[in-house]
Amino acid sequence: MPKDRNSIVVKIGGVAIGGGEPIVIQSMTNTDTADIKKTTQQIIELYEEGSEIVRITVDREEAAKAVPFIREGLDKAGYSIPLVGDFHYIGHKLLKDYPDCAKTLDKYRINPGNVGFKNKKDKQFSEIIEIACKNDKPIRIGANWGSIDQELLTLLMDENNRAEVKKSSAEILRDALIKSVIYSASRAEEIGMEKSKIILSAKVSSVTELIKVYTSLAEKTVYPLHLGLTEAGMGMRGIVSSVSALSILINQNIGDTIRVSLTPRPNENRIEEVKVAKEILQSLGIRAYRPDVVACPGCGRTTSTVFQELAIDIEKYIEKEMPKWSKLYVGVDQLKVAVMGCIVNGPGESKHANIGISLPGTGEEPAAPVFVDGNKFKILRGKNIADDFKKILYNYIDENYEKNI
Numbered sequence: 001m002p003k004d005r006n007s008i009v010v011k012i013g014g015v016a017i018g019g020g021e022p023i024v025i026q027s028m029t030n031t032d033t034a035d036i037k038k039t040t041q042q043i044i045e046l047y048e049e050g051s052e053i054v055r056i057t058v059d060r061e062e063a064a065k066a067v068p069f070i071r072e073g074l075d076k077a078g079y080s081i082p083l084v085g086d087f088h089y090i091g092h093k094l095l096k097d098y099p100d101c102a103k104t105l106d107k108y109r110i111n112p113g114n115v116g117f118k119n120k121k122d123k124q125f126s127e128i129i130e131i132a133c134k135n136d137k138p139i140r141i142g143a144n145w146g147s148i149d150q151e152l153l154t155l156l157m158d159e160n161n162r163a164e165v166k167k168s169s170a171e172i173l174r175d176a177l178i179k180s181v182i183y184s185a186s187r188a189e190e191i192g193m194e195k196s197k198i199i200l201s202a203k204v205s206s207v208t209e210l211i212k213v214y215t216s217l218a219e220k221t222v223y224p225l226h227l228g229l230t231e232a233g234m235g236m237r238g239i240v241s242s243v244s245a246l247s248i249l250i251n252q253n254i255g256d257t258i259r260v261s262l263t264p265r266p267n268e269n270r271i272e273e274v275k276v277a278k279e280i281l282q283s284l285g286i287r288a289y290r291p292d293v294v295a296c297p298g299c300g301r302t303t304s305t306v307f308q309e310l311a312i313d314i315e316k317y318i319e320k321e322m323p324k325w326s327k328l329y330v331g332v333d334q335l336k337v338a339v340m341g342c343i344v345n346g347p348g349e350s351k352h353a354n355i356g357i358s359l360p361g362t363g364e365e366p367a368a369p370v371f372v373d374g375n376k377f378k379i380l381r382g383k384n385i386a387d388d389f390k391k392i393l394y395n396y397i398d399e400n401y402e403k404n405i
Contacts, residue, residue, distance in 0.1 A: 013082030013106040018224030027051040034062035049271040055084040064098040082106035092127040113147035203230035224256035291335035329401035
């Protein structure tokens, strides 16, 4: 496994990807890009939730025309988030016919499976690369097994038919994805693009296949890798699949930027995928976005719902106050809070946190000891335990974290 893999750095606007930089969260709008107002608003929502780069579909003339106005709206509102244009089939034409779009975007995403077909493929790919070079823009070469390069796939299948030792269809698909992006990256460099302007991705919708593809890709290249389980699905299934795949890869030091591709339910806010991405990185200790709240799951010793209600209350309190705290206190996102339900693990887990509370379990004395930096600080009693604990929590933050001036 490439435990010591160190990719090169690629700059997307003001955001650095690769080279040991913190893993960057990306997302993608699902508005009609031609609708400038709605697209701009959704980009802002995604950014404010934590997306550091946002991709928009540029699929037709109206979308290409809208891009500069979207950028203008974001700049006027004070948002400098980098924008990535997602191009398929006619990207070369749109970038050539709408130079303001080409100049405005911070990166182009190219799919080698549909950039062009037969004789037109290399010509159209070359046109996009030349425009990117002219405008000093990086690219992501992003293959997807739903739109794989059919010519390459046919070639590999023919080679496999002639081989003495046959590969499975899954192995051939993996080979096609990996060779497609690596060949395209090499071709881009031949045309004149700098290596430090190229990011790769090779997405599939199977967790196990994604791990195999990226493990192999990481061993073969030094380009930064964009991780994502394509078409992960809706709700719990999509979340579990994305967490499973991305966590394994990231834990092996594979991946420089991630996107969680959840299918939103009708009228559901798009920001859910950003929340999941943040939780993945926070749970692995890669990034910190808010204080950690550790809470026990409950058992027969905790038939009272008091500790569950307190855990929810504290989570909501932190979520509400965090935007203000993060601006006011340096490093507050590293805080660890424990809300435990009985004497078995409560005191011990609370001692491991910066600040923790151990609530009484069923039949235990109605008292809740509070621990601060491993030492018993106070015992709370009565009906106002939640409010009293919040005051202690706030005072701890105010006294222990340096203030931004």
